Amino acid sequence: xxxxxxxxxxxxxxxxFVRLALEEADAAxxxxxxxxATGMAAMLRLMESRRVAEPPFAPPFLKSGRLLIAQTxxxxxxxxxxxxxAPASEGGRLFAHQLQLTIADLVQxxxxxxxxxxxxxxYEDQRRAAKQxxxxxxxxxxxxxxxxxxxxxxxxSGGRGFVIGGRLTYPDLSLFQIVEGxxxxxxxxxxxxxxRHPRLTELHARIAGRPRIARYLASGRRIxxxxxxxxxxxxxxxxxxxxxxxxxx
Amino acid sequence: xxxxxxxxxxxxxxxxFVRLALEEADAAxxxxxxxxATGMAAMLRLMESRRVAEPPFAPPFLKSGRLLIAQTxxxxxxxxxxxxxAPASEGGRLFAHQLQLTIADLVQxxxxxxxxxxxxxxYEDQRRAAKQxxxxxxxxxxxxxxxxxxxxxxxxSGGRGFVIGGRLTYPDLSLFQIVEGxxxxxxxxxxxxxxRHPRLTELHARIAGRPRIARYLASGRRIxxxxxxxxxxxxxxxxxxxxxxxxxx
Numbered sequence: 451x452x453x454x455x456x457x458x459x460x461x462x463x464x465x466x467f468v469r470l471a472l473e474e475a476d477a478a479x480x481x482x483x484x485x486x487a488t489g490m491a492a493m494l495r496l497m498e499s500r501r502v503a504e505p506p507f508a509p510p511f512l513k514s515g516r517l518l519i520a521q522t523x524x525x526x527x528x529x530x531x532x533x534x535x536a537p538a539s540e541g542g543r544l545f546a547h548q549l550q551l552t553i554a555d556l557v558q559x560x561x562x563x564x565x566x567x568x569x570x571x572x573y574e575d576q577r578r579a580a581k582q583x584x585x586x587x588x589x590x591x592x593x594x595x596x597x598x599x600x601x602x603x604x605x606x607s608g609g610r611g612f613v614i615g616g617r618l619t620y621p622d623l624s625l626f627q628i629v630e631g632x633x634x635x636x637x638x639x640x641x642x643x644x645x646r647h648p649r650l651t652e653l654h655a656r657i658a659g660r661p662r663i664a665r666y667l668a669s670g671r672r673i674x675x676x677x678x679x680x681x682x683x684x685x686x687x688x689x690x691x692x693x694x695x696x697x698x699x
Numbered sequence: 700x701x702x703x704x705x706x707x708x709x710x711x712x713x714x715x716f717v718r719l720a721l722e723e724a725d726a727a728x729x730x731x732x733x734x735x736a737t738g739m740a741a742m743l744r745l746m747e748s749r750r751v752a753e754p755p756f757a758p759p760f761l762k763s764g765r766l767l768i769a770q771t772x773x774x775x776x777x778x779x780x781x782x783x784x785a786p787a788s789e790g791g792r793l794f795a796h797q798l799q800l801t802i803a804d805l806v807q808x809x810x811x812x813x814x815x816x817x818x819x820x821x822y823e824d825q826r827r828a829a830k831q832x833x834x835x836x837x838x839x840x841x842x843x844x845x846x847x848x849x850x851x852x853x854x855x856s857g858g859r860g861f862v863i864g865g866r867l868t869y870p871d872l873s874l875f876q877i878v879e880g881x882x883x884x885x886x887x888x889x890x891x892x893x894x895r896h897p898r899l900t901e902l903h904a905r906i907a908g909r910p911r912i913a914r915y916l917a918s919g920r921r922i923x924x925x926x927x928x929x930x931x932x933x934x935x936x937x938x939x940x941x942x943x944x945x946x947x948x
Contacts, residue, residue: 503854504794507801507847517790521800524793541766544773545753551770552756554800558807566815567828568835579816579828586817598756605752 453479454513456493456506461679462631462672464522464557465510470623471526473666475533481671523550526620535620546614549602549621553628556595560635561680563587563687573677573684584687588639592632596647599625603649611649611656618660625650626657631681638688702728703762705742705755710928711880711921713771713806714759719872720775722915724782730920772799775869784869795863798851798870802877805844809884810929812836812936822926822933833936837888841881845896848874852898860898860905867909874899875906880930887937 453472457465459481472479483489493509496502496518506520512528519525527547530536536546566583567576602613610616613625629650632640644651657663666672675681702721706714708730721728732738742758745751745767755769761777768774776796779785785795815832816825851862859865862874878899881889893900906912915921924930 500854503856504790504797505847505850505854506797507804507844517793519793519797521797524797524800527796528793541753544766544768544777547776548753548755548768548770548773551773551800551803555756555807558804562811562815566811567831568839570835570839576831579831582816582825582828586819590817590819595756598754601754605749605754607752 451515453477455479455481455510456483456489456496456512457481457510459483459490460673460676462627462675462681463510463679466627466673467522467553467624468510468512468525468529469671470627470663470666471529471533471535471620473671474618474623474660474662475529475535476662477529477533523547523554526550526624530620535618535623537614537619542614542619546619546621549599549613550624552595552598553621553624556591556628557680559587559591559595560631563635564682564684573682577686580684581687581689584636588636588688592636592639592643593646596643596650599628600647600650603653611653613653618657622653622657623663626654626663629654630658631675634675635681635683636688637683700764702726703731704728704759705731705738705745705761706759708732708739709922709925711876711924711930712759712928715876715922716771716802716873717759717761717774717778718920719876719912719915720778720782720784720869722920723867723872723909723911724778724784725911726778726782772796772803775799775873779869784867784872786863786868791863791868795868795870798848798862799873801844801847802870802873805840805877806929808836808840808844809880812884813931813933822931826935829933830936830938833885837885837937841885841888841892842895845892845899848877849896849899852902860902862902867906871902871906872912875903875912878903879907880924883924884930884932885937886932 455465455468455472457463483493486492496511497506502518504518506518510522510525511518511520512525514528519528530546531543536543563584564573564580565576566579573580606613606615612618612622658667677683704714704717704721706712732742735741745760746755753767755767759771759774760767760769761774763777768777779795780792785792812833813822813829814825815828822829852860855862855864861867861871907916926932
């Protein structure tokens with residue numbers, strides 16, 4: 451039976467981390483809110499109906515047989531063990547999940563660069579705080595996270611360029627998406643950062659070149675980045691905070 | 700062999716969710732940075748040493764036999780299954796973890812009420828944004844999260860007042876800490892919110908009354924809340940944003 455993925459139909463967002471795993475696993479799935487006319491209604495019903503005993507807090511969530519699983523990292527925990535995208539040992543499985551949860555923290559921080567005050571307000575209504583938060587993110591937080599993942603890659607004695615052991619696991623796929631997303635959102639800052647994180651850059655290229663991922667990225671199933679998702683490109687968020695006559699504002 | 704918990708020694712923080720599980724399980728553990736003179740150095744070494752193949756990104760982390768496990772929810776995933784604090788079925792285990800990850804998201808949002816711009820700045824240097832974020836948190840986000848957990852409690856057909864089935868699991872312990880922390884940080888806002896979330900309030904009382912938890916809370920092992928942790932009480936964050944002569948600022 452095909453998996454059913456429930457996620458907002460117009461953005462990559464957090465759902466993309468799940469899509470990449472499903473695509474790499476060549477698993478049959480329906481992207482419900484995109485592919486079915488009644489998909490959005492079904493998604494909202496699963497969140498709100500009193501008949502759902504174990505409701506999700508928010509999309510994405512996945513129907514897997516009789517299970518309804520929410521929280522991106524939790525979905526990947528489930529898919530990873532079912533499709534050979536997680537290590538076999540307990541220690542390996544916990545480390546893969548630890549990396550995924552650290553990626554989830556980074557994703558939240560990326561989101562907050564454009565929404566530092568409230569998800570109820572438009573970006574345009576919190577732009578001043580967004581500029582400050584984006585500056586701090588690029589200066590402190592992005593280097594800290596990317597430096598961490600670079601160290602993990604360097605220390606993996608498997609040495610095949612994956613985060614764990616000698617073969618691909620689900621956090622590798624998510625790190626591809628992190629690099630891809632940061633390149634879109636902060637092209638100047640990310641160009642600087644990538645020079646200091648060559649293993650991460652190589653990992654990105656290696657994942658992009660995997661046949662099933664390459665096929666997916668070239669397909670209509672891959673939604674382009676846009677300014678409704680997690681990774682948004684607002685040029686002013688890469689500009690210096692301090693006003694200067696030489697900087698077009 | 701006793702577990703070794705590594706966490707900042709002066710705050711409850713994220714480590715507290717792990718401590719509560721260890722205490723309820725009556726598990727032997729060393730709170731390394733608090734109990735050993737060289738504990739802080741050992742903690743930093745585990746994060747920075749090149750000899751640690753699978754390093755943590757940040758505390759808390761737990762040594763469990765030969766495993767070194769980081770990320771709060773991941774540690775609880777491990778402890779839950781070892782100490783009967785998680786459901787037995789796959790679906791139950793995934794739902795417990797989903798709840799824990801939703802709690803982790805809430806914890807991050809609580810943190811950002813006092814640090815909306817940067818963890819590198821003092822609260823005092825981001826107070827204006829903090830007031831805006833705290834207002835949005837109390838108005839929109841806290842009700843959304845607490846309403847969700849209230850629904851989960853209401854729909855649990857086990858009906859014994861736990862989030863899953865008829866007995867305690869680790870997210871119940873974490874929800875106790877959420878209520879306790881929000882009462883400390885936002886006493887006025889939380890008093891209002893609790894009236895609309897009676898099951899959550901009852902869960903808090905039920906957990907507080909469990910013998911091992913009660914013993915722990917009364918012990919010196921429970922660090923009091925303070926203004927270095929996640930849940931901080933800054934009176935001005937509960938005041939209205941709009942200046943008014945009737946409100947002492």
